[in-house]
Amino acid sequence: MKNELKKTPLDYYKHLSLFWTDLIYLMSSKPQALSSVGPMRNFATNSKKIATELIDSNEDLVEFNKRLMEYYQQLSDTWTEAQKKVNSKMPKIPNDSEQFDSYKRVWIDIFDNDFTDLFDSKKFGENYGKLISSELELSKHWENMVNVMLQSANLPNKKEIDEVYQELHALRKRISKVETELRVEKKRIKK
Amino acid sequence: MKTENEIDPKFVEEFLKFSRNVIEAPKMVSAPDEINLEVTPHDVVYTEDKVRLLHYKPLTTKQSKIPLVIAYALINRYHILDIHPKKSWVRNLLEQGIDVYMVDWGTPTKMDKYLDFDDYVNGYLDHCIEFVKDEASVDQISLQGYCTGGTLATAYISLHPEKVKNFVATAPVIDGWRDTTVISNLAKHLDVDKMVEIVGNMPPEFMYYCFSILKPFEQGIEKYINFFRNIDNENFVDNFLRIEKWLSDTPPIPGALFKQWIKDIYQDNLLIQDKMYVGGKHISLKKIKMPIITQVAVGDHLVSPECSMPLHYAVGSEDKTLRVYPTGHVGMIASSLSQKKVLPELGQWLKERS
Numbered sequence: 001m002k003n004e005l006k007k008t009p010l011d012y013y014k015h016l017s018l019f020w021t022d023l024i025y026l027m028s029s030k031p032q033a034l035s036s037v038g039p040m041r042n043f044a045t046n047s048k049k050i051a052t053e054l055i056d057s058n059e060d061l062v063e064f065n066k067r068l069m070e071y072y073q074q075l076s077d078t079w080t081e082a083q084k085k086v087n088s089k090m091p092k093i094p095n096d097s098e099q100f101d102s103y104k105r106v107w108i109d110i111f112d113n114d115f116t117d118l119f120d121s122k123k124f125g126e127n128y129g130k131l132i133s134s135e136l137e138l139s140k141h142w143e144n145m146v147n148v149m150l151q152s153a154n155l156p157n158k159k160e161i162d163e164v165y166q167e168l169h170a171l172r173k174r175i176s177k178v179e180t181e182l183r184v185e186k187k188r189i190k191k
Numbered sequence: 192m193k194t195e196n197e198i199d200p201k202f203v204e205e206f207l208k209f210s211r212n213v214i215e216a217p218k219m220v221s222a223p224d225e226i227n228l229e230v231t232p233h234d235v236v237y238t239e240d241k242v243r244l245l246h247y248k249p250l251t252t253k254q255s256k257i258p259l260v261i262a263y264a265l266i267n268r269y270h271i272l273d274i275h276p277k278k279s280w281v282r283n284l285l286e287q288g289i290d291v292y293m294v295d296w297g298t299p300t301k302m303d304k305y306l307d308f309d310d311y312v313n314g315y316l317d318h319c320i321e322f323v324k325d326e327a328s329v330d331q332i333s334l335q336g337y338c339t340g341g342t343l344a345t346a347y348i349s350l351h352p353e354k355v356k357n358f359v360a361t362a363p364v365i366d367g368w369r370d371t372t373v374i375s376n377l378a379k380h381l382d383v384d385k386m387v388e389i390v391g392n393m394p395p396e397f398m399y400y401c402f403s404i405l406k407p408f409e410q411g412i413e414k415y416i417n418f419f420r421n422i423d424n425e426n427f428v429d430n431f432l433r434i435e436k437w438l439s440d441t442p443p444i445p446g447a448l449f450k451q452w453i454k455d456i457y458q459d460n461l462l463i464q465d466k467m468y469v470g471g472k473h474i475s476l477k478k479i480k481m482p483i484i485t486q487v488a489v490g491d492h493l494v495s496p497e498c499s500m501p502l503h504y505a506v507g508s509e510d511k512t513l514r515v516y517p518t519g520h521v522g523m524i525a526s527s528l529s530q531k532k533v534l535p536e537l538g539q540w541l542k543e544r545s
Contacts, residue, residue: 095198095199095202097202097205105411108408111408112407112409115407116373116406118370119378123378125377125379128377128380129381132382133382137385143389165302166299169306172240180318184319
């Protein structure tokens with residue numbers, strides 16, 4: 001056990017937190033059961049899930065920050081390179097409207113080209129995909145935590161609402177099929 | 192004698208004029224919210240869930256027998272095809288004597304997250320076309336699909352060829368691997384399963400992000416500078432605000448539909464390889480035999496010509512036409528070029544086959 005705990009500080013932190021949440025829950029469950037019923041009891045039971053989600057979200061937060069930094073790094077590098085190109089092409093500061101217009105044209109063309117090259121590149125696509133993915137993971141943790149609270153308040157959670165949507169979709173499909181068959185039959189009788 | 196650091200008075204004057212325009216702008220132009228995008232008179236003739244079928248009122252005494260049904264894209268709303276009386280795709284076709292219907296997919300909500308290709312192609316689109324056939328007392332109609340609507344319409348004509356006499360594919364999304372746009376690059380790296388599982392529908396914010404990286408400096412800076420410079424040009428301002436309002440109205444895309452679209456078109460590229468299935472039925476481009484016109488724009492940075500053109504070569508039609516126009520994705524349908532060149536050619540093509 002001791003060796004397993006030494007894997008990473010995060011693992012240790014996770015274990016420590018879970019150990020105490022579990023233990024406190026076990027120690028307090030009996031008096032709690034006597035003194036409370038309904039939502040609060042439910043919430044107390046599920047609070048462990050919130051702690052787990054918070055701990056797990058740390059890992060995804062690290063990944064999200066890494067991807068976000070890479071994202072801004074790519075934007076910043078492209079900006080610097082593009083500005084260097086503009087400076088070498090138009091070294092003088094514009095001081096009349098004609099010069100300003102041509103400076104603006106060159107600036108926009110170079111920046112648009114360089115940024116389009118970046119957005120078209122594999123490295124940008126891959127990092128952006130992972131950035132979105134890690135952001136979605138964070139949303140999922142948040143969603144799971146909200147679900148616990150909804151459950152405590154005896155309200156339907158996302159999974160349960162999804163079941164309703166799915167059922168509605170299936171019903172709509174069946175009604176549409178019946179309507180189509182009815183229409184075909186009506187046409188046949190008319191003929 | 193003029194030194195290098197001296198600022199041209201004209202430059203100062205222009206800068207002051209520009210600042211004045213920025214300050215005066217709210218007094219001179221309407222807010223985008225106050226602009227009504229419903230231009231050409233129409234009736235809503237059929238509704239199903241959130242989908243509406245619009246039938247435009249005729250502008251000529253004589254109309255062609257075969258009506259045209261337009262399947263608009265899944266991104267933004269149909270208004271771009273009727274954005275301004277002088278640049279309206281719909282009005283131009285009506286003036287050429289074509290009977291026009293438009294499918295408005297509406298604004299899906301969370302409840303619609305399970306709607307997929309099958310629901311859109313074999314459900315909504317098929318029901319709209321059945322309605323038009325009944326109303327116009329015809330066995331076949333002409334079908335136009337624009338952008339992602341082109342993908343839906345292509346799947347439709349493959350599954351229901353007997354109902355479509357002519358097919359117009361305007362910038363259709365067909366060959367995802369050949370698409371050279373930044374959108375395809377993002378689509379290829381997107382974990383769409385995770386997005387749909389967690390978010391449900393494709394959120395509009397994702398689409399706004401995609402728009403923002405298309406020529407970001409021309410679209411994000413220069414466009415607005417030009418707007419304030421031309422603030423006293425009524426036509427320019429009206430057109431600008433209409434397009435801006437249209438751009439900012441992106442409905443979500445139902446999760447299941449978005450997932451299949453990204454996977455089958457951009458990631459696995461099944462449609463052009465004749466490997467795509469919709470509602471369990473095989474989509475074969477080779478089996479498409481009706482007359483088809485494919486319209487592409489060389490400057491299209493949303494759906495590149497390389498992505499659309501393979502449709503022309505993949506279909507089994509003998510009567511097929513490919514038109515390439517020197518404009519962009521929106522320019523092809525809502526510009527003076529579309530009025531002078533694209534639409535007269537399309538009208539002629541349709542009339543010869545209707």
